[in-house]
Amino acid sequence: MAGGLPARTIGGMTTLPATSRVPTGAVLLAGLGAQFADDVAYFVLPPTAVLAPLGGLLAILLTAAAARYVSRDRTGAAVARTGLAVGATSAAVGLLAAGLGWVAILLAGLTVLAGVAGAVVGRGLTARVDR
Secondary structure (H helix, E strand, C coil), X not given: CECCECCEEECCEEECCCCCCCCHHHHHHHHHHHHHHHHHHHHHCHHHXXXXXXXXXXXXXXXXXXXXXXXXXXXXXXXXHHHHHHHHHHXXXXXXXXXXXXXXXXXXXXXXXXHHHHXXXXXXXXXXXXX
């Protein structure tokens, strides 16, 4: 038993179950922060309001960065799941704030992808196969 979970034998190979808990509080905070950080920047620094049309793109970039930060202590599948949770939370908050227009839905889809990509890209999680 590894960590209280039983090992399984499948086709002659013993596998250990992969636990992939997602930190709920950190995911919620990261999703909310990624969506509303640009609003705070416009309030604190009024000259940045010129960049208001790029708010959706800024939220996507902040989602990727937040997913990278929240998933920093995770390994294996938990990295992608945490990124997916951050992206989905950020997208849901964005849709609640912006409505269900086609641009908002498109940006929400990109936000979910950015959450996963931000968590996974550059970590070397994929196995390299040498022939």
